Amino acid sequence: ETGVTQSPTHLIKTRGQQVTLRCSSQSGHNTVSWYQQALGQGPQFIFQYYREEENGRGNFPPRFSGLQFPNYSSELNVNALELDDSALYLCASSRSEDNYEQYFGPGTRLTVT
Amino acid sequence: QKEVEQNSGPLSVPEGAIASLNCTYSDRVSQSFFWYRQYSGKSPELIMSIYSNGDKEDGRFTAQLNKASQYVSLLIRDSQPSDSATYLCAVNSYGNNRLAFGKGNQVVVIP
Numbered sequence: 527e528t529g530v531t532q533s534p535t536h537l538i539k540t541r542g543q544q545v546t547l548r549c550s551s552q553s554g555h556n557t558v559s560w561y562q563q564a565l566g567q568g569p570q571f572i573f574q575y576y577r578e579e580e581n582g583r584g585n586f587p588p589r590f591s592g593l594q595f596p597n598y599s600s601e602l603n604v605n606a607l608e609l610d611d612s613a614l615y616l617c618a619s620s621r622s623e624d625n626y627e628q629y630f631g632p633g634t635r636l637t638v639t
Numbered sequence: 640q641k642e643v644e645q646n647s648g649p650l651s652v653p654e655g656a657i658a659s660l661n662c663t664y665s666d667r668v669s670q671s672f673f674w675y676r677q678y679s680g681k682s683p684e685l686i687m688s689i690y691s692n693g694d695k696e697d698g699r700f701t702a703q704l705n706k707a708s709q710y711v712s713l714l715i716r717d718s719q720p721s722d723s724a725t726y727l728c729a730v731n732s733y734g735n736n737r738l739a740f741g742k743g744n745q746v747v748v749i750p
Contacts, residue, residue, distance in 0.1 A: 528684075559737065568643075568727050568740030569683065582736045616682055618738075626671050626731040628738060630682040 528552055530619050530631035538637045539607050547602045547634045549617030557581070558600040559628055560592060561616040569616055575600050576622060604636075612638045642666060643730050645741035654750050658715040662728030662741055665709070671731040672704055672711045676724045677743065683727055687713060718748045 529552035539545050551558050557576045561569035571584035575594035589605040598619070604611060614635050618628035644663050652658045660674075671690055675683035689695045689702040689711065701714040711730075715722055728741040 557736070561738075561740075566742075568729075568742050569738075571737035571739070574736050576736075584737060614682075626736065626738065627673070627685060627688055629685060630675075633682045 528619075528629040528631065530617060530629055532615075532617050532631040532634050534634060535632070536635045536637075538639065541607055541609060541638055543607050544603065544605045545607060545636065547604075547615050547617075547636075549600045549602070549619075549631055551598045551600070551617075551619030552629055555619035555621050555629075556598055557620045557622050558594055558598065559618045559620070560600070560602045561618065561630075562586075563614040563616055563633075565613075572602070607638045609638050612636060641741075642739040643728055643741040645728050645744050647744050649745040649747060651747045651749055652718050654718060654720060654748055656718050658718050658722065658746050658748070660713045660715075660726050660728075660744050660746070661710060662712065662730075663710045664728075664730045664739075666730070666732050666739075667706075667709065669706075669709075669730045669732045672702070673729040673731075673738065674700075674702060674711075674713045675727040675729060675740075676722075677727055678724045715746070718746075720748045720750055722746060723748045 531550045559574040560572040563569040573583040620628045674687040677683045687702040703712045725743040729738040
């Protein structure tokens, strides 16, 4: 176990709806990164948060947004859900000092119908 | 050209044999290299990290890095059925906080 927790475990939403996914980082970790993993693919970087600010973003549209809180936990928000947003959403926590070793939570499986 | 490529198809190895996985990357300034293991339906688990050329051993796992040729490999010695999983190669570049992942290689260890 990495100590990274995510909620909910599974979620089913309808196209056009909005969703919020949550992540609590490992104790002592100050950085949270979010990834999207489609079936049969490697994780794709969405964005990273450090000191409550976005610290890098992948090739995802603005309807993907996030927050980091003072306790380093984080949220991923997705607006106007599309069918292609169906995927496993992974949160990874790390310490900025540790050569980018990132430890993943169990993930949230999102299904958009 | 993809940032991180893992081209091999599913790898079947007999129990006790060595499984060998390869990964190439395109960014010459890449600094940190990782192998993750992902069981079906689970999230990736970090099993090896390597930062300098050469070999790094941890138990039955050995990671090998060759920056001049831009490849990193993973050897699993004495393969066990519990090693059956998808192995993901991930690369990070200096000053870049994101991990770029390959597609993964599925390993099946046959008892």
